[in-house]
Amino acid sequence: xxxxxxxxxxxxxxxxxxxxxxxxxxxxxxxxxxxxxxxxxxxxxxxxxxxxxxxxxxxxxxxxxxxxxxxxxxxxxxxxxxxxxxxxxxxxxxxxxxxxxxxxxxxxxxxxxxxxxxxxxxxxxxxxxxxxxxxxxxxxxxxxxxxxxxxxxxxxxxxxx
Numbered sequence: 001x002x003x004x005x006x007x008x009x010x011x012x013x014x015x016x017x018x019x020x021x022x023x024x025x026x027x028x029x030x031x032x033x034x035x036x037x038x039x040x041x042x043x044x045x046x047x048x049x050x051x052x053x054x055x056x057x058x059x060x061x062x063x064x065x066x067x068x069x070x071x072x073x074x075x076x077x078x079x080x081x082x083x084x085x086x087x088x089x090x091x092x093x094x095x096x097x098x099x100x101x102x103x104x105x106x107x108x109x110x111x112x113x114x115x116x117x118x119x120x121x122x123x124x125x126x127x128x129x130x131x132x133x134x135x136x137x138x139x140x141x142x143x144x145x146x147x148x149x150x151x152x153x154x155x156x157x158x159x160x161x
Contacts, residue, residue: 010122010130013145017153018114021160023107026115027085029160030103031056034064037159042135043152045074045094058082064090077101092119095140096129115156117149 019026029037034054041047044054050068057063057079064076077091080100087104099121106114122130122140129139136144 010125010140012118012120012122013140013149014119015117015146015149015153016114017157018108018112019157019160020111021113022111023105023113024085026113026156026160027087027105030105030115030156031058031084031088037155039151039155040066043148044135046072058084058088092121094134095125096132097124097126099124115153117153119145119149 021029034056035051038044038054040051040054044051044066046066046068050070050072052067052069054064054066054076060079060082062079062082064079066074066076068074075093077093077098079088079090081087081089081102085105087102089100089102091098092101099119102118102120104116106116108114125140127141131141132139134140134144134148136148138144
């Protein structure tokens with residue numbers, strides 16, 4: 001052994017934001033109006049110029065799909081759990097091997113909701129896949145998913161403000 005220590009621990013990406021909206025409205029906006037608030041540039045396959053809409057089929061086994069104006073479908077993942085308005089989980093199929101995202105919507109007050117996101121399963125990816133650029137350079141290994149999810153949750157917060 002060369003004395004090299006292997007880092008086998010791949011911690012999840014965790015992000016949270018607090019929004020000025022009810023839990024049900026926040027959940028419904030997140031799941032039903034993705035194309036309105038999600039920053040499609042750069043967080044999609046086709047970008048805002050190509051995408052006609054993004055759909056989320058709200059049921060276990062349902063897909064999250066971006067639909068292009070030319071009829072192309074680009075799936076983002078498949079729902080693993082669905083508990084409106086408390087949360088859902090899904091595969092995230094844009095990372096090489098599928099990882100998993102879980103979103104929880106927690107009512108703090110009448111019109112105040114915390115959105116908690118956990119993106120896990122990084123141990124399923126090869127070193128090359130963890131380093132590969134995603135929407136942002138650096139991939140998981142370079143912190144791009146931390147930065148990306150923060151940007152996405154900020155966009156949701158601003159949309160609901």
